[in-house]
Amino acid sequence: MNSNAFRMPAAALLATGAVALLTAPPAFATGGGPTGREGKAGAVVLRADLDVTLLNTVHVPLKTELNEVSAPETAGKTALTVTLDGVEGGNAVSVLRADVANSKATADDRRAEAEANLVNAKVHVPGLPLLSLIQVEKAGSKAVCEAGRNPEASANALGAVTVFGEKVTLSVGGPTKVEVPKVGTVTLELSGTRTTSATAAAAALRLKVSVNPLDLNVARVDGEIVLAEAHCETPKAPGPDPSAKSDVKPQAVAPAAAGTTAPGVSRANLAETGGGFLTPYAVGAGVLLLGAGAGALVVARRGRAS
Numbered sequence: 001m002n003s004n005a006f007r008m009p010a011a012a013l014l015a016t017g018a019v020a021l022l023t024a025p026p027a028f029a030t031g032g033g034p035t036g037r038e039g040k041a042g043a044v045v046l047r048a049d050l051d052v053t054l055l056n057t058v059h060v061p062l063k064t065e066l067n068e069v070s071a072p073e074t075a076g077k078t079a080l081t082v083t084l085d086g087v088e089g090g091n092a093v094s095v096l097r098a099d100v101a102n103s104k105a106t107a108d109d110r111r112a113e114a115e116a117n118l119v120n121a122k123v124h125v126p127g128l129p130l131l132s133l134i135q136v137e138k139a140g141s142k143a144v145c146e147a148g149r150n151p152e153a154s155a156n157a158l159g160a161v162t163v164f165g166e167k168v169t170l171s172v173g174g175p176t177k178v179e180v181p182k183v184g185t186v187t188l189e190l191s192g193t194r195t196t197s198a199t200a201a202a203a204a205l206r207l208k209v210s211v212n213p214l215d216l217n218v219a220r221v222d223g224e225i226v227l228a229e230a231h232c233e234t235p236k237a238p239g240p241d242p243s244a245k246s247d248v249k250p251q252a253v254a255p256a257a258a259g260t261t262a263p264g265v266s267r268a269n270l271a272e273t274g275g276g277f278l279t280p281y282a283v284g285a286g287v288l289l290l291g292a293g294a295g296a297l298v299v300a301r302r303g304r305a306s
Contacts, residue, residue, distance in 0.1 A: 037236035039112025039145050041071040043103040043229065046096050046118075050209065050223035052084060052126050060084050062126065062223070066096055071107035071114065087126045088216045094129070097122050107235070114230040115142040118204070123225060125211060127218030133186065133211070135162045136227065139204035145232035151200035153193040155228065161205075163188070175208075184211025184221075204228035 045067040052060040064082050067075035078101045081092040100119035106112070117140040122132045137159025145151040161168055163178040163186050170176050170190040179185045187208040194201045205227040212220045 038109050039071075039107045039147075039235035040233040041105040041107045041112040041114035041143070041145070042069060042231055043105050043114040043116040043141075044068040044226070045075075045098075045101045045103050045116050045228060046080065046121075046123070047226040047229060048095060048223070050125065050221055050225070052087060052218060053220040053222075054086050055214075055217050055219045056086075057219075058086065060087065064095065067101055067103040067116070069103050069105045069114075071105035071112060074102070074104045076102050084126060086217055088129065088218075093126050094124050096124070103230075105230075105232075107232075109235050110147050112145045112232040112235060113143070114232050116140065116204075116228040116230050118228050121227070123207075123227070125209065125221045127213035127216050127221060128183075128211065129216070131164060131183075132162070133164070133209065133225075134188075134205075134207060135160075136205065137161070139228045141202035141204045141228045141230040143200040143202050143230040143232040145198070145200055145234040147235045147237070151195045151198065151232065151234060153195050153200040153202040153230075155191040155193055155202040155204045155230075157190055157204050157227075161188075183213065184209070186211070198234045199232065201231040202229070 044065050047065050047068070048062060050062040052062050054060065062082060062084060064080065066080040067077055069075050078098050079094070080096045081094050083090070083092045087093060098118050098121035100117060101121065103114075103116040105114040117138075118136060119138050121136045121139065123134045123136075124131075125133050136157055139155075139157045141153075141155035143151070143153045157170065161170060164180045164183055166178070166180070168176060168178055168188070170188060175187050175189045177185065177187045189206040189208075190204075192203045192206055203226050207225040207227075208223075209225060210220075210222050
């Protein structure tokens with residue numbers, strides 16, 4: 001008797017629980033979040049790309065940078081010397097000396113920025129160790145790339161500028177050409193800037209050099225020198241993190257009390273449609289469980305009768 005009274009409520013309770021679980025809406029929990037990519041920035045105080053031709057027609061390339069940095073980095077060296085085979089008796093060639101020569105670059109996922117500055121700078125080329133190619137009192141450039149804003153670039157050369165010892169006036173509207181008999185030609189471009197939707201670049205001075213000193217075994221020097229250059233690239237927009245995984249967890253719902261509806265299902269909807277789309281599954285599960293309980297009851301009674 002006690003056995004029969006226990007099995008029937010248990011089967012009914014199991015069926016009711018199955019119906020409630022089938023009709024309960026699942027709850028979703030998503031891990032991780034969007035990630036962004038850092039911007040890029042770089043600066044250089046002096047960049048030289050020269051072809052030095054010796055008197056014996058041998059070509060010696062001179063490619064060098066002073067205080068070239070990439071974010072995050074800073075530099076403050078104020079002198080640059082290089083050694084070229086067959087030039088000036090194998091001695092070091094002083095390319096640049098300055099009172100101040102700084103470059104700095106920073107970048108994160110919101111902003112990238114770079115700047116370069118020169119104060120009282122003198123630039124020399126092989127074959128002219130005593131005569132400065134150019135002297136600049138002050139030169140600087142800056143580039144800023146910030147997410148959500150247009151990139152910005154600025155550059156300037158302030159104070160006196162001299163080429164081959166002669167003071168020159170730079171033109172904002174275009175390059176300035178300086179020719180010195182028996183020495184050579186220098187073309188200067190002042191404060192060049194360039195921006196796009198995602199990048200910015202600036203250079204305080206850009207020099208195209210063509211000199212023929214015919215001294216110290218140097219026949220000709222051709223190429224380009226850039227002073228105080230900065231550039232940046234805007235950080236990329238955040239995107240989905242491929243390492244993040246989604247966890248789907250069903251939300252447990254207590255069995256519905258008599259005369260009430262399951263959570264998320266209104267009485268009006270049930271009245272109009274006769275139930276939700278899960279109703280057949282719930283009914284089927286209940287019937288199976290009730291059948292299993294009834295079968296167990298029959299087996300138990302036969303056992304007692306025997």
